[in-house]
Amino acid sequence: MKTHSQLHRANHSCLIILILTVFGACGDSAPPAITVGAISYTEDELLGLSPTRRTTLAQLTALALAVADSSTGQLGEPLLEKWENERLLNIFAAELTLIKNGVNDAVLEAHYLTNPEWELTVRHILFFSERWREPSHRLEARDKAGRAMELLHEGADFAEIASQLSEEPGAEGRQGLLTPGREGSWVPEFWAAALSLQPGEISPVTETQYGYHILRLEDRQ
Numbered sequence: 001m002k003t004h005s006q007l008h009r010a011n012h013s014c015l016i017i018l019i020l021t022v023f024g025a026c027g028d029s030a031p032p033a034i035t036v037g038a039i040s041y042t043e044d045e046l047l048g049l050s051p052t053r054r055t056t057l058a059q060l061t062a063l064a065l066a067v068a069d070s071s072t073g074q075l076g077e078p079l080l081e082k083w084e085n086e087r088l089l090n091i092f093a094a095e096l097t098l099i100k101n102g103v104n105d106a107v108l109e110a111h112y113l114t115n116p117e118w119e120l121t122v123r124h125i126l127f128f129s130e131r132w133r134e135p136s137h138r139l140e141a142r143d144k145a146g147r148a149m150e151l152l153h154e155g156a157d158f159a160e161i162a163s164q165l166s167e168e169p170g171a172e173g174r175q176g177l178l179t180p181g182r183e184g185s186w187v188p189e190f191w192a193a194a195l196s197l198q199p200g201e202i203s204p205v206t207e208t209q210y211g212y213h214i215l216r217l218e219d220r221q
Helices: 004-023 050-066 070-100 105-113 135-153 158-164 188-195
Strands: 032-036 041-042 120-128 207-210 210-219
Touching: 004 050, 032 207, 050 135, 070 158, 070 188, 070 207, 120 158, 120 188, 135 158, 135 210
Parallel strands: none
Antiparallel strands: 032 041, 120 210, 207 210
């Protein structure tokens, strides 16, 4: 009979195999876009994944590598605890965003009764500053977002501002336009801000674990 540690190791070894099976279909000729330990993913393998999902894939790979070997199995516990704390923080931040935008329980209940699931098309401007950054870095990013918001209030074109100022990779070519997403596609605060908008509306500056965003809802279906 396998011990708990052996089962724990086996489960996460299976996780690594699953990751490699899903993302290992492409050839080895392309240079890696993401490398975590001994595992690499090429740009072709990551095609279609948003920056958020690429980050999640890298974190998942790191976790699987850390706990696959019994000698490092305990590394998984603080990582899982950290992720759980971040998840709870994101949920709390999403609730605050809904409150700030006037979305109460009654509005949410009516929404979900009549529209069980939306697909949203969003254009956004991002100023990077992860939550672990120093307060001065966070404040600088927040000030950048505030200045961008002022330009939008003065009538500047959202797509042009996104192209010029957004710090998201590829924003210049896409003018901040994201692949349409459903609930779970984005972090909770981002989804909550997008869900509170009507097409054409612009959100307040919205904080997530990645920094500060300004969103404009392009379409909902």
